[in-house]
């Protein structure tokens with residue numbers, strides 16, 4: 001029986017959520033899971049460097065021809081058609097149990113999601129069902145929240161299914177919108193007060209329950 005789940009984190013950008021997970025593992029907040037692999041669909045994602053610095057295997061799986069990684073991460077070229085099969089092979093070869101999407105800017109197909117049913121989670125920077133689904137990514141989410149005039153926003157960790165941001169909710173944390181907020185200041189507050197706490201906690205909770213044979 002496993003004492004820890006093997007985790008892969010999929011990223012595309014800066015990787016502050018990845019860093020929060022790495023730090024949570026180092027500090028013991030995450031005890032029931034181990035990050036085994038970080039995969040980016042962008043070769044120049046700073047998240048890859050964060051993984052390398054932490055001694056975690058880091059791979060760029062990219063459709064871009066001749067892409068190189070500044071930080072020296074392994075680069076695997078794929079095609080639009082082969083991306084998911086190539087990703088699946090990387091995950092299966094490493095016996096990955098839980099896939100964490102942390103700023104991964106690509107939609108996974110229904111077939112892929114079904115391969116890892118209830119084993120893929122995502123962090124979304126709003127209180128789902130508000131400001132989520134297709135077209136709601138990056139600063140657009142916070143711009144929409146401010147345009148609506150909501151007084152509270154936040155972050156949601158949820159399971160990933162075939163509907164964008166549509167899977168079962170695992171955890172949510174509310175964050176106040178403040179007078180004079182811009183999309184950037186709201187984004188930063190939601191990251192600091194919600195995302196970087198909620199995602200590691202959710203990984204530990206799911207992993208603990210699975211290692212101890214309970215379901216959430």
Ligand code: GRF
Nearest residue numbers: 013014015016017103123125
């Ligand atoms: C975060 O806001 C996350 O909620 C969203 O994409 C952003 C990624 O940021 N899905 P980072 O790469 O973790 O810094």
